[in-house]
Amino acid sequence: MTARHAAPILAIVALLAFFGSATAQDSVSVSVQLDRSTISLNEQAVLQVTISGGNQNLPGPDMPNLPQFEVYSQGRSSNISIINGQVSASMTYLFLLVPQQAGTFPINNISVVQDNHRYVGNEVTLTVLNKGQSGTSKL
Numbered sequence: 001m002t003a004r005h006a007a008p009i010l011a012i013v014a015l016l017a018f019f020g021s022a023t024a025q026d027s028v029s030v031s032v033q034l035d036r037s038t039i040s041l042n043e044q045a046v047l048q049v050t051i052s053g054g055n056q057n058l059p060g061p062d063m064p065n066l067p068q069f070e071v072y073s074q075g076r077s078s079n080i081s082i083i084n085g086q087v088s089a090s091m092t093y094l095f096l097l098v099p100q101q102a103g104t105f106p107i108n109n110i111s112v113v114q115d116n117h118r119y120v121g122n123e124v125t126l127t128v129l130n131k132g133q134s135g136t137s138k139l
Contacts, residue, residue, distance in 0.1 A: 058091050062111050
C-alpha cells in the first residue's frame with residue numbers, strides 16, 4: 001500500500017473511532033427509585049426518575065399511565081460535569097404518588113427516547129395498605 005492510499009484509509013478509521021466513542025458517550029440510562037416501598041392509603045410516596053447521559057440535552061421521562069395513583073410533578077434538578085473534556089449530565093424528576101386504592105402495584109416502563117433509541121428504567125413496586133395499617137417501610 002502506498003502512502004497516497006494509506007492517508008484516506010487512516011482518515012476513515014479515525015472518523016469511525018470518533019463516532020464510535022461519541023455514541024458510547026451519548027448512551028442514556030434511566031434509574032427509578034421510590035422513597036419507600038410500602039405506604040397506607042392515607043400516605044404518599046415520592047417517585048424519583050434520574051436520566052443520565054453523555055450530553056447536556058437529555059430528554060424528559062415518558063411516564064406510563066398510573067391509574068391507581070394521583071401523580072403530581074414535584075420539579076426537577078440537573079447536574080452537569082465536565083472532567084478532562086468528557087461531559088456527563090443527569091436530570092432528576094420527582095413525582096408525588098397519592099394512592100387511590102390498596103394493593104401491590106409495579107411501576108415500570110418509565111422511559112426516554114433519544115436519537116431514535118428507547119431507554120427503559122428499572123421496575124419498582126409500591127405496596128399500598130388499607131387505612132389504619134402502618135406503611136412505614138423506607139427504602
